[in-house]
Amino acid sequence: ETGVTQTPRHLVMGMTNKKSLKCEQHLGHNAMYWYKQSAKKPLELMFVYNFKEQTENNSVPSRFSPECPNSSHLFLHLHTLQPEDSALYLCASRGSANVLTFGAGSRLTVL
């Protein structure tokens, strides 16, 4: 257990569905991140939040919509996704040590 919890661990959705991924950290960190991990590709940064404010949007399509209601929670809302969006979505938090602590990821399959 890393202190960063992601739910659900696995998600299968159709292209017309709407679903959400949730991330919660119990480490007292002030920054939270969404990364996308596809096979044989580097982790792709999607969004960064510092003290609930979005500080980075790495040209992510609008079918991915992040939400950060407080420093401990981060959501990724998904709608009208494409099959190429199937991947492992990793949440991470960062504290004063400047090290990312990752959750176990949400494995998303888009049919």
Added chain:
Amino acid sequence: EDKVVQSPLSLVVHEGDTVTLNCSYEVTNFRSLLWYKQEKKAPTFLFMLTSSGIEKKSGRLSSILDKKELFSILNITATQTGDSAVYLCAVEPINFNKFYFGSGTKLNVKP
């Protein structure tokens, strides 16, 4: 464009062997380089390197950074099957609040 390149992409060794994993980078205003180990779950933090020539060590794992030549190596001695994983390298520029990851090296240690 900032980038991180890891080599080899995959490696198969036998228990007891010593392996060296490589990470080279091109990042403007370098701040730190991090190594992670990823099994079938959350990437777990191994080392953070900020200064050239200073070796970080933890048990059979060690790492060193060369800021002049822009690379780092991760050494694992007396490998065990439990070392089988993907090893990720990430680099953080100063004041950018984000990390650039390499594609990872997949290590398979056979009994």
